Amino acid sequence: MGDPAARFDLDRIGAGLPFAAAVGDLEDALSAGAVVIEAPPGTGKTTLVPPVVANAVPGRVVLTQPRRIAAGAAARRLASLTGTRVGDLVGITIRGRHEVGPATRIEIVTPGVLLRRLIGDPALTGVDAVVLDEVHERGLDTDLLVGMLAEVRALRDDLTLVAMSATLDDRLADVLGARVVRAEHVLHPLEVDWAPPPGPFADTRGLARDFVDHVVAVTLDAWERTPAAGDALVFMPAVADVEHVARGLRPRLPGVDVLELHGRLPLADQDRVTAGRGEGDPPRVVVTTALAESSLTVPGVRLVVDAGLSREPRRDAARAMSGLVTVRCSRDAAIQRAGRAAREGPGRVVRCYDRHTFGAMPAHVTPEVAVADLTAAALTLAAWGAPAGVGLPLPDPLSGPALTDALRILTDLGAIDDDGRITDEGRRLVALPTDPRLARALLAPEVGTAAAAEVVAMLGDDLRPEGADLERLLTALRSGRHPAVGRWRRERDRLRRIASGIADPSSAPDGHTPVGAVVALAQPGWIARRSGESYLLATGTRAALPPGSSLAGHAWLAVADVARAQGRATADSGAMIRAAAPLTEDGALRAGSHLVADEERCLLDGGKVVARRIRRLGAIELSTTPTPPSPAAVEALWREVLQRDGIDVLRPSRAGVAFRRRLAFLHHHLGAPWPDVSDAALAAAPESWFDLTVTRVDAVDLAVRLQALLPWPQAARLDELAPTHLVLAGGTRARVEYPVDPSAERPVVAVRLQACFGQVRTPVLADGRAPVVFHLLSPAGRPLAITDDLASFWAGPYAHVRAEMRGRYPKHAWPQDPSREHP
Template identity: 45%
Template sequence: MELPDLPVRAVLDDVVGTLAARGCAVLVAPPGTGKTTLVPLALPGRVVVAEPRRIAARAAAARMASLLGEQVGETVGYSVRGDRKVSRRTRIEVVTSGLLVRRLQNDPELARVDTVLLDECHERHLDADLLLALLLDARAGLRPDLKILATSATVAAQRLSELLGDAPVLQVSARTYPTVTSYVPSARGERIEATVVRATNRALSEVDGDVLVFLPGAAEIRRVASMLNVETAVLHGRLGSSAQDDALRPGDRQRVVLATAIAESSLTVPGVRAVVDAGLARVPRVDHRRGLAGLVTVRVSAAVADQRAGRAGREAPGRVYRCWPEHEHATLPRYPEPEIRTADLTRLALELACWGTPDGSGLAWWDAPPAGALDAGRTVLHALGALDDGGATERGRRMAGLGLHPRLARALLDGADLVGARTAAEVVALLDDDASATSSDLVTALRADGRWRREARRLEKLVRQQGTPSTDPVETVRASAKQGSPPGGPLATIIPRDTDNSWPQHDPALVVALAHPERIAKRRNQGSSIYLMAGGTAVEAPGFGDAEWLAIAIADREPGRTHGKVRLAARADEQLARTAAPTLLHTARDIRWDNDVVANEQEKLGAIVLKERPLTDQNAIQQALRQGLETEGIALLNWTDEARRLRARLDFLHHTAGWPEITDDQMRQSVDLSNARRKADLNKIDATRILRQLLPWPEAARLDELAPDHVETPGGRSRKVDYTPDGPVLRIKIQDAFGWKDTPRINNQPIQLHLLSPAGRPAAVTSDLASFWQNGYGQVRAEFRGKYPKHKWPEVPYDR
């Protein structure tokens, strides 16, 4: 067998020799150097190659088989979920990382396997990181003779070497052709798809070969394809195997290959002379607070951008078109964020429990799983019955064996018994391949054909082979309800269905609710499209008409939006909600202030209120009233003029005589709420009485002396004093001040006198009456004598 003259050939003997001598090695080789296809063929014994993606596994196996002049399934085969081509002759098997994790769980010694090649470790997929940790553990304890070769296309070799026990690092340099890079940023207000189309048309006019276009997801691929007037091929992970194979075959004429991140490495797309890079990728993220998990679009890292660009120079000189400004390139993150830091870790938590180390301690991690995300995953697994205090339960191991996310595995196992294996399998298959959904209405999507049907048949067969569950789902539901708050709903009416495909009303919704009970949702208001999920998150679900309840399969929240948005759901009802989520049923007391007293006892499904009745006990009502006083303040009380004046007098004495301050908080605590039941009753409580209760004794006996409410003028009239933050103020007519030579004082503080005309209009303001009589009164007297002749205007006003 003559191997192609690719750069990796130069180190094949070194790789084989190093593995034989050390047992582990790291191979750093850029894309296109032959590491994925030539290295396995050179390794002795039985070899398992772990690839991060199904399409890469099948393509690698096909390429190696063609080099041997054989069919796939002879010397070289592959195994991916739902598809396997191997025989007794197979020596090299290419598998997905997730599938090898399952195989390792069932056979920790990996009997009859001599070497495991972990390809594209730098991509940091969750399954790949877990696989590396488990392999190292198995090698340390059970298979010290197992050889591990880790390959990477970037310079992440040092960390890999450390994990593999300071394994030797072998380097391969790529023989690439020169490329010219151009930046094609978006115009103002231009969508990324339009920018990509503009860059692609430019590439088509400047190169003779095919153009490989990187886009974040299938939706963007569809939109770009509809805007291009040229032959296109599509390449993404949700395609069927035949469609993927077609994209990897060279065409007869120039074409555009629209691909997601799966074309970054492991795969060679022949005939490519130009790369158009949107600069975006779709990665998993989980929002634990809102209970929403899914894919989000992020900027690519510099390492990923370089890998994508390298595709243009594999076979000939090429061109690269980057759809962002050149100055932004330096701001890209250096490497992509590892999935283990951002993804939902429920499935990882189950695998760790099955391995016997639920918290992952004792394993050698590239990056250890975040404790908070791992705890959140274990919480979900406990709720699904997959974990107990001793680790993985029998039910949990059955769920792990299905190769699905634990939520979907639960829905398949319990749903098969409740609504029939076929219906459960079809719903789960569609949820697992949500890109196949042709409608946001799950039932409508189920009626359409899709590639998920093949997976549904496999799941139906698999769940039938597993046989009767160890615990009857209906009894599990009942038991869960009894352990929690009072159960609701006629659980006995949910009985096993036959296996026809007629879908009795709400059966698909029940399967969804079994997978995501916290996403059961109820419409907030009649006619509204806003629903509240049991987990407490509000989502918008247009297009579901008058549906009162929904079982939501997929929902996400775009940045800047108040509500999440439903992507896939089925109509449900309250009985279904009670049946699918009995552990979320509970009774709660809703005691709060919302512009008035709210005091109710509620039956709730998570955050959703099912029923409520008013609470009549005074303690609950008083609690709400106290909240009202804290929220809106003591202004809710009855503040008469007397109360306001008394509060001002006491503040004056606090600042001038050292009396204790009477605070709002003291007043709130002193309010007698024994006869109050609502806001209007607070307004009947006299603030004066509360203030007098708080007067300090024995000082209070001198209140009228130190801060009198009234002052008697020389003419014998009593006038109210206003106490302000600036001191006491007295508003009187000028004639009332006749007889005072100097400014009167209260507690040694001069009164600010607002002197008024006989008609009550302002004439003068002074805190120095003697000065006013001396300097200002003469002018006032001259002006007012003619205007108010009936009033006395003595020349010496302080001499009565």
């Protein structure tokens, strides 16, 4: 616990920071216990607000930063402004780093660290205030903290909550019951230029090479017109894109320091960028991810080149995949990026898109809760005692298919029970600072923590293995040849230490554990078997390996990373495998044991019901054996096919079709009790008219089956209301054809015209509701006229027909008044 007497010199810390003008308002608002601060990036709120809060409370202040690199930068800056070292007055706790001492008043953490602390100590003992930074980014962990801390504060009225955002969402103040403090930052004049690319920003492989080249060219052109006193900031979506642009710029900008800024940089390189240009240093072009959008301030910038893109989580519900994808950034983000150029003086932004694209961008960033995998969040909420977040005052609720999938995964892991409450196994998993599926692999007794920690550390670092081969990547890491080896070793050792305190040491196996065995335990739904030129995953998705992958030819794979893709490499699949390891069939069955099932599967084959006994691992068929169909399976099949394919699947005879049309005709015109015989109505209750145990289509007589639906005693009038034939005045027995759609058409009698001689009135069916339509034919059977009013036809159009037909068919009778005569 920090020294309550230690106070921060706000004048020194806030010197030159725009937020200093709002300190008085903040001090007044803190008396309410909850405050929401709206202030643009670069105003100094991350630097100044925590000391203001610390001076107002007796104990420790915890400040959350969504990114580790930003947390480190904030800790170093605050420590330097107080003349202390990190770990003294200002401390930090992030993954792999804990520097906090007895004198620490402000502790900077990532949201995940604070979530785990809350699970272990819901009262936040020793903490008097929490400051949530960058709430506008709508990160999932930060959203969870908003709801959980609101509940803590309901029990601890001495806990102060502050949420800081570049843009204000009124719901946040409502959830926290907070007062709002706004800080303005007047920007210097900003010139905006537009430089749209000649083609799309992405192709089948990701960010298009032509677009990267365009960003490089735009940056070079803009740099030539930038005042020598200013530096440049170039925004790209991903680390690989930052590296590509930086490589393209360096040889073409002699005398310019081209730097990169992203979360994988070593600490010294981060400091070099965020410290700004020293006296006598060359001008700088900093190529960055969204880190510099609002989390970090890079001083000295007068030029911004914005690709207009960001990396955001997206979930593919159809394929049960989640991952980061490159999308258009929000307008809020584009405005914040541009503002970096006008913070210290007149600036310029060049946007690598046009005005129309800017207008079409989403206004705000998409909340992560709406698009991300929710497995870890659902486990956290179960541990908190709010399964699925029910009753928790979250900015946006957890819902939809992503939550359903998350709860299913946690149930399969044994982490929650049928009511969504956390189990003992779930408490072991939530204690590990990693995804629950990776935690399962870390604690699996058949693997051992040493082997699992190596693989989980590799998977958690988002490294992209060449050819998707994880075994090769792990070999490179173990040998020390990979650039990320230092980071990987630190994370491996950290996970090993944590897991060793939770796992059962007596169950750890000896010897080598294949990479695929660990991956399969973490992602059993992505166990895959070769099928043709691609692989079928247990989830049912087809996925392809990258061209030339060393994994090609393996019958089984444990897939760790798979994403939607298109193009020749995935012509017969819906996704691209980006990371995987070989797996044996025995390993697949062990890791995916809960997915193994035996089932009887029936289908119609050539009009006959056939059945097979299938053993499967998820969607992967392991074996299939013919078997006599069981009555229950036959019934289920008929219900399915009738619902899906309709009555035509029964191949009805002409008599069956005609009988069904007669019933449909009467149902339309007379209603109940005449039955509805539409596909939907018949499929809804097939047991009322169909024998669900039949196994051959040719054994079904639809006309006989539908007679079971006839209403009695009204059925006695069927032939009167909807006769199959009409006897005309001359004695001809003519067939009545009933329409497919009685709401749009009427019954038709197609007959030679002579057969109607003497027929004055047009027959009307269904108790006088539906006149018959006559299709009158020539002696050769060709159409002559269509009428539903014979009397009018005889009195008018018949004369023209008679004049034309007498010469063509002289042997046939053509009386002048056919209403009185018949052959």
